[in-house]
Amino acid sequence: MSQINSPAELDAFRKGILAKRDPETPCISICAGAGCIASGADEVIAAFEAEIGAQGLAANVVTKGTGCPGFCERGPIVVIYPEEICYLGVTAEDVPEIITETIKEKRVVDRLLFEDPATGEKAVHESDIPFYRNQERNVICNNIKIDSKSIDDYLALDGYSALAKALTGMTDEEVLEEVKKSNLRGRGGAGFPAGIKWEGSRNAAEKTKYVIVNADEGDPGAFMDRALLEGNPHSILEGLIIGGYAIGAHEGYIYVRQEYPLAVENITLAIEQAGAYGLIGKNILGSGFDFKVIVHQGAGAFVCGESTALMTALEGRVGEPRPKYVRSNIKGLWNRPSVLNNVETWANVPLIINKGADWFTQIGTEGSKGTKIFSLVGKINNTGLVEVPMGISLKDIIFKIGGGIPNGKAFKAVQTGGPSGGCIPADQLDLEVGFDELTRAGSMMGSGGMIVMDEDTCMVDVARYFINFLTDESCGKCVPCREGLRQMHKILTDITEGNGKEGDIERLEQLAEAAREASLCALGKSAPNPFFSTLRYFRDEYEAHIREKRCPALSCKELIAYYIDPDKCRACMICARKCPVNAIEGGKKTIHVVDQEKCTRCGTCFEVCPARFNAVTKISGQPVPAPIPVKERTISRKSK
Amino acid sequence: MSDFHLEIDGNKVGVKEGETILEAAQQAGIYIPTLCHHEKLEPFGGCRMCIVEVESRGRTKLVVSCVYPAEAGLVVRTRSEKIDRIRKTILELLMAHAPDSPPLVALAKEYGANKDQFEKESSFCIHCGLCVRYCEEVKKNYAVGFVDRGVRKEISFIPEIAAKVCNDCKECFPLCPTSYLQATFVLTESLAFPTVP
Amino acid sequence: MDIDRIDQIIDRHQCEASSLIQILLDIQSENHWLSKEALTRVGEKLQVPFTRIQHIATFYKAFSLVPKGRHEVHICVGTACHVRGATRILDTVKDVTGIMPGETDMDLKFSLETVNCLGCCALGPVVEIDGKVHGKMSPGETADVLKNYE
Structure with missing residues (x-):
C-alpha cells in the first residue's frame, strides 16, 4: 500500500474510495461484535456469503461484519443499506429469505423486524426502534457502518480527517486548548478533565512522554469500551495520535484486558493498517510528527484499571498501585509524564477536533459535557449499550430507552459506576445523569455500567456481591483494603445467611471508614461505596436481616422457605416432578407439601407452579405453617 | 542544614528537599507509629499506620507520612480523633492475624484496640513485606518473595536459593513483627531439604 | 514445551524485561500452563529474579502453574450474569465436571474458572468454552453443551 503523505493526498484517497462505491448498491451489515458472535453471527455471515454466491449476486451486493451497535440482547443484528432495514435475531436459516425478498424483491421480511412489546407496532428502520430513537449516538454511531477490520471504511466516513486537521491546521497548543475548552471529562472513573491532565504532562520538564489508552474495562456489567475498540478501533487510534501531538508524546500504549481477544485482534490490525498508510510512523501526513503505538495485553487483574497499577503492569511488573503522591501525568510510565485516558474518552477526541469544542459543549450539563455511553443491563427489557446526552434523567434511560422492568416487576434500584459505585433508589429516578450528580447521590459515573435491579433483588446481597468481587481483586498491598474487605465480606455473608448480630452495622461502618x-489506591478508597449507598437507602433491609432474620426481597437462600398454600394447590404434580431433590410430597389429587428438611431452596417449584394456581409462596422471617394433616390433603375435583 | 520548614504537632521542623514527613518527624524526635517502614528500604506504604493529617493551602487531608513528601509550610498533625480511630481499626485487623505480636500488643494498648474485634485468620503474616524487601533491596538475594494477590497473598521462599544463602544470613528474621517469617523458612527448609535420619 | 520454543518467544519480544507479562501470556496461550522450567528460563534470559516472576505468575489470573485441561470452561459471574442466575449455571458445571473453579479434572478434560465479566452482558448468563461464547444459558443447556466436548 502506498503512503499517504499529506492532507490533500488523504482527501484524494478518500474520494477514490467513495468513487468506487455506489451508494445504491445493497450493503448487508452484520454485527460481528463479541455479543452477536456469541449469538451466532459468524454462521449468519457465512450463510450470507454462500447465499449471495449461490444466487449469483456477488458483484451486486456487499456484505460486511461490523462493530457492535449496542442492542446485543436481540442479536445477531443485520442492517441492510441503503434502506437501513434492520432485522433482529437473524439466524442462518433466515438468510435465503432475506436475499430473495429484501435484496432482490425489495420487500421487507416482517417477522424479523422489531416489534414494540407495548403497542405491537413494527419498526422497519433501526432509527424507528424506541431503544435507538431516544439516544444521541455521536461516538458509537459509526460502529454499525464500518467493517471493523477495514481502514478504508473508516476513511470513507471522514476517518483521520481530525488528525489531518490537528497535525497540519493547528498547533499542538491549539489542539490542547480545544480539548480544554470542550471540558471533556474522563469517561473511565473519576471524571477528571482530560485537557487539564494533558496540560500537566505537556508542561512537565521531562522530554519523553507517553499517551496511554486504558482498555482494561474491568467493571463487571460494562462493555462499551469493548464495543468501541472492537467495532471502531481507528477512532481510538486517531484520538490517541492527536493526544500525543498535543502533549508532545511520540509513543502510545493501548492496554487491553485479557478477556477481550477480539478487541486485541482488531486494534492490532488497525495499527498495522494505519502504519501501512503512513498515518502512524514517521512524519505523519508530512507534518514532521512521528508516532508509534504498542498494544499491551493484560493478564487478568481488575486492579490494573487503576492508573498507577496499569503503568506498573505496562512495565512488565506486578500490577500493584504505587504509593507515591505524584500524579502520573507528571511521573507515570517509567517515571515519565504519561496521559492515561480510557477508550471512550479517546474516541471523543476526533469529534471535538473536527466539530469543535463549541459543538461539544452544547451537549450535556454545566459540569458534564457531551454524551456518555452506558451499558444498561440486569433486570431490564432492552439490554445493551445506550449513548445519551449528559443530563438525561435515570428514568428516561431505564424506561424510555430500556423499556422498563420485565415481568411487571417493580423497579428497586440502579447500580452505577461498577463495583466502586453505588445503588440509587426509586425515589431518585429523576436524577440527572452527570459526574457530580451521581457522586452526590452516593454513587459515581465510573465507566458507565448501569445495572438495574427489581423488587426481587436483596440490597444486602448486592453489597456482599461487590465486596466479594473487590476482595478477590484487591492487590493485597495495603491493610485497610486487603484485611478490611476480607472482614467486611465475612460480616456481610453472615448477615445474608442469617448469622448477623447486633453491632454488625457499626463494625461494617468502622471498616468502611x-x-x-x-x-x-482508588480501588480500596471506593470499595465501601456499595455498602455505604445500600445502607444509606436500604438500612431497613440490613436491620430486617439482622434482627428478624428476614430477607425483605425474599432472595437470601438461607433466610427463606418455600411453602405451598394448601388452599391454592390443585395437585397438578408439576412442581413435584421438577424438584431436583424430591422434596415435594404429594400425588394426584393429593395436596403437595414441601419437606423443609430436604428442600435446597433452589426456587424451581416457585418458577414452575402455573400462574393460574400461584400456590407456591416464599416466606421469610416467620415460621413455615405446619403441613396440613395427611388425611386432609385429598382434594375432590369439582366438575365444571 | 535544612532547606525549608514545616510544622508538626505545633513544632517547627527543618527538612531537606526530598524528605518525607516521617523522616522529618523522626529527625525532630516526634514519634509516628510504623509497621512496614525500614530506613534502609524504599517506602512501601502498605500498613497505613503512619497516616497523618496535613493542611496545605487551606485544605486538610489524610496522607501516609512514610511516602508523602515534606513541603514548605505544611502543617502536620500526627494524632487526632480520626487518625486514632483508623490506627485502631488497622491494629484490630492485623490482630486477627497476630494477636500476640509484641509490637502490635504495645500499639493496641496505646490506641485502645481490641484484639478480638474481628474473626481470627489462620496466617500470622501481616504482609509488611520487610523480609521480602530487605532480601531484595539490601541483600540482593531474592530468596523470599510474595505470591498471589489480595487475601490469598503470602510470602514464599525459593528453596534453591534459600538453601544456598539463608543459613548464613537470617537477617530478615528479627525484622518480622510476628514469628511467621521464621516459621515459613523452617518449613521450607524441612520440606525441601529433609535431614537424613 | 521445549527450551528452544521458549527462547523463540522471548526473542520475539526482543528479550525486554518490560515484556515479561507478554512473554508469559504467549507461553501460557501456547502451552496452557507455565512450568517451573519455563519460568526459570524466562528469568535467566530476561535477568529478572525468580521471586518476581513467581509473584507475577501467581498475581494475574490468566496464568496457571499447573497443566490445564483440553477444554477451558469460563463461567461469567459478572454483575449482569449474576443477577440473571450465573450461580445456578456454575453449580451445574461443578456437578457435571466434578471440579471446582480453579481446578482441572483427573482426565485433563476440563478446567473450570470463573471470570468477572466477558462483556457479553446482554446475553447473560454466559459460558465460554475454549474461547467460544454461549449466551442465555440455562442449567440444562449448559449440561448439554458440555457433552459435546471430548
Missing part, C-alpha cells in the same frame, strides 16, 4: 480514608 478505614478503607475509604486510608487505602492506598
